[in-house]
Amino acid sequence: MKNILENALKNSISYQDYRNLIHQLLAEEKSTGPIQSEELTNYSLLNEARMKRLDKTIEIEDEIIAEFQKIDETQKWLVITESWCGDAAQNLPIIHKLAELNDKIELKLVLRDENLELMDLFLTNESRSIPKVIILDNELNVLNTWGPRPSFATKMVHEYKEKNGSLDAHFKQDLQVWYNKDKGKNVQEDFINLINSTLIHS
Numbered sequence: 001m002k003n004i005l006e007n008a009l010k011n012s013i014s015y016q017d018y019r020n021l022i023h024q025l026l027a028e029e030k031s032t033g034p035i036q037s038e039e040l041t042n043y044s045l046l047n048e049a050r051m052k053r054l055d056k057t058i059e060i061e062d063e064i065i066a067e068f069q070k071i072d073e074t075q076k077w078l079v080i081t082e083s084w085c086g087d088a089a090q091n092l093p094i095i096h097k098l099a100e101l102n103d104k105i106e107l108k109l110v111l112r113d114e115n116l117e118l119m120d121l122f123l124t125n126e127s128r129s130i131p132k133v134i135i136l137d138n139e140l141n142v143l144n145t146w147g148p149r150p151s152f153a154t155k156m157v158h159e160y161k162e163k164n165g166s167l168d169a170h171f172k173q174d175l176q177v178w179y180n181k182d183k184g185k186n187v188q189e190d191f192i193n194l195i196n197s198t199l200i201h202s
Contacts, residue, residue, distance in 0.1 A: 001121060005140045008078060008118045012108035015096040019055075022048055022083045032083040033113045040084040047089030054093035058184045060101065067192050068101035075143070076136040079109045080119055086176070087148050088131040094184035095133060098191050124148055135194065144194050150186035153178060 013021070022032065022044060030036055031044040077099055081088040092109075099107035112119050112130050119128050122145055129148040137143055149157065153175060160171050 001142075002140050004117050004121060005078070005134075005136065008110050008115050009076070009108060009140075011115070012078065012110045015092065015099075015107055015109060018081070018092075018109045019048075019051065022051075025083065032111050035113075043086065044083040047083060047086060050086075050089040051093050054090070054184070055096075058094050058097055060097055060188060061185075064098075064188050064192055065101055067195055068098060068105075071102045071104055071195065074104045074138050075106070076140075077105060077107045078134045078136060079107065080112050080115065080122070080130050080132040080134075080147075081109055082112050082130060085130050086172070087153075090176075090179045091131055091147075091150065091184075091187055094187045095131075095191075098188065144197065146190060146194060150182070151190050152182070152186045 025031060026041070026045055026048060029041055031040040033040070077095070079092065079095065081092060096107060099105045110118065112128060116128075119130075119132070122132050122134060123129075124132070124147070132145065132147040134145050135143045156175065156178065157167065157171075160167060164171075
């Protein structure tokens with residue numbers, strides 16, 4: 001596992017570089033990933049608008065800022081993502097703002113389909129679901145993981161699948177409405193829980 005993590009980190013980019021990459025690819029009418037289609041490009045275009053809005057509007061609550069400032073050991077947050085992923089677009093701007101609260105946190109991003117060995121180490125219910133955040137210490141030990149959705153959204157998905165068998169367009173619309181109303185608060189709560197766990201903040 002450590003070799004896979006090391007290789008992924010070598011190929012990783014910053015959040016700003018990720019944003020720039022998406023912008024550049026969209027100018028060429030492309031998305032990230034080896035599969036190109038009009039549908040994926042349209043998703044990426046919508047997601048860029050979402051991230052741009054969230055970058056400007058997301059606010060981190062004072063008690064969360066205080067908790068993050070207590071972190072005194074270096075961490076790497078390695079995120080697996082793609083430009084066409086709606087959940088990634090809704091969550092990455094908040095994760096980026098959280099990482100910026102403490103200079104001991106280094107946020108790095110990799111593309112899923114260029115790092116399938118890594119992805120397959122961190123499946124969700126046997127699925128290559130993204131975004132996936134892998135929190136590492138200096139020795140590249142995995143302290144914890146998060147994703148692909150905030151805890152409340154995960155509960156929504158579970159309950160809808162139990163009732164309806166699979167996720168459909170109606171649910172995806174409801175999920176986007178929830179994201180817009182939540183304004184990143186559930187992600188912030190989730191990461192505070194990660195920090196306060198003995199796995200991360202000792």
